[in-house]
Amino acid sequence: MITAELLRRLRNDLPMNVTINLLGREGPAAKITEGYFRFVCPNCGEQRATVNPRNNLAHCFSCQQNLNNIDLLLTLGYDFRSAVAVLEGWLRQFQAQQARQKTPTTPA
Ligand SMILES: [Zn+2]
Numbered sequence: 001m002i003t004a005e006l007l008r009r010l011r012n013d014l015p016m017n018v019t020i021n022l023l024g025r026e027g028p029a030a031k032i033t034e035g036y037f038r039f040v041c042p043n044c045g046e047q048r049a050t051v052n053p054r055n056n057l058a059h060c061f062s063c064q065q066n067l068n069n070i071d072l073l074l075t076l077g078y079d080f081r082s083a084v085a086v087l088e089g090w091l092r093q094f095q096a097q098q099a100r101q102k103t104p105t106t107p108a
Contacts, residue, residue, distance in 0.1 A: 002084050010084065011068040014091040016051045016058055019069050022090050026076060041065065042075035 017037040020027045029047065030039035041049040044063035051058045058067040067075070073083035 002081070006084070006088065007070065010070060010087040010091060012056050014056075014069055014087060014094055015053075016056055016069060016072070018094055019072065019087070019090065023076070027072075042067075042072070 017030070020030050020037075020039055028040040028042060028049070030037060031047070032038070037051040038047055039049050039051075039058070040047045041060040041062060043065045044060060046060065046062035048062040049058045049060040049065075049067060056068070058072070059065075060067070069087050070080075070083055073086065074080065078086065
C-alpha cells in the first residue's frame with residue numbers, strides 16, 4: 001500500500017545522489033562540483049540540476065524545474081507504482097547500510 005508517509009520517506013530519506021548512483025547507466029550523468037551534487041536535467045538536458053542537501057530536492061538552474069526521487073524515476077519512464085516499489089527497496093537497502101556504518105562518536 002502506498003501511503004503519504006511512505007511517499008514522504010521516499011522523497012526525503014533517500015539521498016538523490018544515492019538514487020542516481022543506483023540507477024547507474026540508466027540514470028542521468030552526474031558529478032560533484034563546488035560541493036554540490038549536480039546531474040543532467042531530464043527536462044532540458046543541461047547539467048544544472050543541483051541537489052539541495054537540506055530538502056533533498058533537485059532544482060535545475062537552467063529550466064527552473066524541481067525534481068524529487070519520484071519525479072526523477074517518472075522522467076526515466078517508470079510508472080508511478082514501479083517508481084515507488086524501486087525506491088522503497090533502495091531506501092531499505094540504504095538505511096540498512098547506514099545502520100551498519102554507524103559508529104559511536106567520541107568527543108574531541
Ligand atoms: Zn533543466
